[in-house]
Amino acid sequence: MSIDAAAGGTTHQARSESAESTGGSGTTQGPLEQFTYDDGIVRMFAFATVLWALVAFLVGLLIALQLAFPQLNLGLEYTSFGRLRPLHTNAAIFAFAGNAIFAAVYYSTQRLCKARMFSDTLSRLHFWGWQFIIVCAALTLPLGFTQAKEYAELEWPIDILIAIVWVGFFGVNFFGTLVRRRERHMYVALWFYIATIVTVAMLHVFNSLVIPMGLFKSYPIYAGVQDALIQWWYGHNAVAFFLTTPFLGLMYYFLPKAAERPVFSYRLSIIHFWSLVFIYIWAGPHHLHYTALASWASTLGMLFSVMLWMPSWGGMINGLLTLRGAWHKVTQDPVLKFFVVGVTFYGMSTFEGPMLSVKLVNSLSHYTDWTIAHVHAGALGWNGFMAFGMIYWLLPRLFQTQLWSKKLAEWHFWIGTIGILLYILSMYAAGITQGLMWRAFDAQGNLAFPDFVETVTKLFPFYLIRATGGGLFLLGGLLCMLNFVMTWANRPKTYEQEVHSAPPLRPVAVAADADAQTPHSRLHANTKFGHEGDKFLQGTWHRRLEGKPIKFMIWVLIAVAIGGLVEAVPMFLVRSNVPTIASVQPYTPLELAGRDIYIAEGCYNCHSQMIRPIFAEVKRYGDYSKPGEFVYDHPFQWGSRRIGPDLAREGMSNPNALWHYNHFRNPRDVNEDSVMPAYPWLLSDEIDWSKIEQRVQTMAMLGVPYGDMVEPGVAEEDARLQATAIAAEIANAGGPPIDEIREKKVIALIAYIKRLGVDLTKTPPEGATAHAE
């Protein structure tokens, strides 16, 4: 039986009848309309939240253990770290947090608007469409279908589906409800929902602009530096507008409900909202400090990240002070416990985020587990606990019975809290340890830990503690599911549909208080400018805006668009931001095929391709990375984490094809301490030669200068020749015979790896030009 099913339950359509009323909706008299809320959709999203939470936590635990025990992928390509890590992040963000957001929005919007959702059909299409997207992600990511952009890995057909479900079903349904609301003022939680819907749509569309090459493969229209800027504009703001603003909306609605008192300061919430949406969008480039991105852009990102601290803490303070005079309830109520710790973690994360954006701190933290600790403090502490707090508050109301076990909810809280602490403390220790080891020098001025794997094995105990913490958090999630199912089982045979009533919202022009809402100049001066200025200063413009959802949405769009435009437009138009290098040439057809294997296996989840201009990095990896090296990289592969070493100069530092062949077969054969998974399937699976030409033609369409290579048959012939040459190199060095390996995927991947970084040492081909203004 479905969670939504209310045995014998009925759904009443809103109807109107004439009556006198003095409702609290901003109108004084009018016909009362009666209506019911659609709680069935909230039940569905609430159940999906807990179900997908378990999936996300379980996959997270598995990949955490794989870092200590790489054999735990069981030798299967579908369960390797590189393929499962995107599944974990997508499940946590879009499945767990996403469904929690929708449950919160559908429950609170109806009540704040005094209106049933605009369309029950759209609500159901939204629910099933979103679950279908999640299932598609769960199937395609382990199969290696990915765009290789963090938190935006899903391939283009799923991207289109996301846009349809988000805008066409969710957005239309939400704004339709706002338009049909019976409450004049749009409560601040609704503002955060508006910002979420508008901004996520904008981010998703612009970051997903690709040229498809078949149903499951595409290449972004951006390359290198520009692709990186757009991706982290998206990536950072996915955190901002998917994991922050909707959860702040959730906080502003559910925390006062649970505490049974209004939010501490509504004035502060207004400042909090506008400051946050205006500032957040600028902060993305702080993910690219010391990279090939122009310095002005990352400095801009840093500046706004530091400024972001103010509104973030304004929100945290507003949340915590809402409990003024009600702290005694926290000891009794698991819901408030979850909320208090959740908001506290919000404050911690939003202090740490600006701190990590400061270049000096970032130079130590970036690519290490410090970042992993930071995001999990936010994801588990803030998103996780706010979502679980909301679920526990909703359960008795949605299923019209008591929560099955308050004690179990208390256990969930304490187990989850201990789990988070074990997780983040171990990752802080691991991150700082690794960062310091990377930059340590001995007395002779050499790297103290020249073998990268030394800095990985040192983290082994921390990884075990992290896995224990993750396991406890998963256990908490299982307790929540048990409580959910048992509460559902105790539901009444028929859900009682409470009928609410409120007068309809009439246009301001005919409302009784319309005159009061229209500002009049208090000045006696004759200048029109003076009168208009005085009306503006009275502040009623914003009050009116708070009642107009479409205008409000447009202003939010303007606020979030400014930051993106100021950063992106110069980056795309000013050539000096991406000076080209004459010796950097397009990848060969075989290298392109190898690059796609690198992407499909998710190698970017563990390896960066970006050497920062930091002495220890240049000493370890070679010359620092230049913007011009990446002009043909669709997509960029800079990565954000170094579980393995940087590969930007791998072609120069380790061109031995046989070493790479053996390394892919079993990394422990060449380095006994390696935690990299083995890739035996690459040694048996064959290269898809039929796609070689199509891949080159797609790249040419994106502006990569392939010349005659796009002619029929040329690319494949070139690829076969290069594959034979690499196979011969391996065979001559004592590896397997040429005929046994030259058709295998591993040869294409080795071709790509051997190419990394070598162009800088080459003589530019005749006629090649470069520019740097």
Added chain:
Amino acid sequence: MLSDVFRDLDLSVFPTVGMIFFIVAFVAISWRALRCPRSDMHDAASLPLHDSDPIRPKGD
């Protein structure tokens, strides 16, 4: 043409321009928030508390 315009711009002013944008918006919003009557703020803040979904006894 746009490319020429942006090439001639001093990009180091962008953080300053961004800061000015923010300050203007921040002052305007703060002004609105601080000017609003206390009763309006109280009414708005109380909106989530207007409705109540009672918790029914187990098995009811």
